Amino acid sequence: MFYNIKLFLFVSTVSFLVACTSTDAPKMVVGSDTATLKKGQAPVINSNGSLIRFSEKDSSQSILEIDSAQIRDVSVTTTSPARIVFSTTTIQGGSFVIPVFESMDLTQLYTDYTKSLNDEARSKRELERLKDLYSHNAIAGKEVIQAEGDLRTIQVALTGFQSRLLLSGLEPNDLQNLHSNSSLMIVNVPESGIWTVQKGEDAQIEFDAYKGEILHGKVIDIGKTLDPQTRTFNVRVNIFDAKHILRPGMFAKVSFGKDIATKFVIPASSVIAVQGKSYVFVQRAPRTYERREINLGSQSGDWFIVLSGIDRGERVVGRGSLLLKGLSFGS
Secondary structure (H helix, E strand, C coil): CHHHHHHHHHHHHHHHHHHHCCCCCCCCCEECCCCCCCCCCCCEEECCCCEEECCCCCHHHHHCCEEECEEEEECCCEEEEEEEEEEEEEECCCCEEEEEECCHHHHHHHHHHHHHHHHHHHHHHHHHHHHHHHHCCCCCHHHHHHHHHHHHHHHHHHHHHHHHHHHCCCCHHHHCCCCCCEEEEEEEEEHHHHHHCCCCCEEEEEEHHHCCCEEEEEEEEECCCCECCCCEEEEEEEEECCCCCCCCCCEEEEEECCCCEEEEEEEHHHCEEECCEEEEEEEEECCEEEEEEEEEEEEECCEEEEEECCCCCCEEECCCHHHHHHHHHCC
């Protein structure tokens, strides 16, 4: 009897092992780009997930729609958030124009900057006076040297105030050429869309407080530095406030750029974002797809403008790209 039990257990174990190793069960095979399918329907994925190859028997790939990277006419208008940094007002019967800033910090900074400008002008006049006296042997040379040192100290302070104004998005020269009934806006344009902005062009402005009403301004300058935190540039827009309805601190959306331009684009549905990077899946061969990192410009409706990473005519997966994302990145 014990012999029969042992024989039964042995036969059962062998049967189980044979069932587990059967080649009829589907497998997902991970290997090199040249990996071949085992018998089954699971896709082959290379070691880093950048290449996916489907079996002829795998019906899941039927949901994939293929489109081409192409040249076409698209709208390239960029819309970005903005706020009024200062508006001008007049005093003394309208003869003296002053800015009213959105914060006390900017007001103090402008006050310090203006005082330094006056100190510099006064110090230059004093230095010229002392040089003239020295040339006539009326004073000692050390007085001229002292005046030169005082001027350099003032100029260092002035440079500091100018730098702080620039970091705040303000051009010091703009503040010295103020016009009545005008407002200055700072527009935060993303790095990918700054190429659409041109100095001197018209800007279309819609304020949160006046929905549906479009005002027009002029781009007077584009920031020279990129904010490393927000990845945006400060674009300065001047707007004439004929109705006297604008106030410092008001928020708006500002649009600029060409209405229509011919650009190299791909469908927006083909773009996959992972950890701050953009990818598409390019069809390399029938049932074979390659993950490709790309550099994108702005989005225009159902299209993304392509800056680099893919060539014209390459075929990309549109609808169904989320399936490939899950296989490629494992999520």
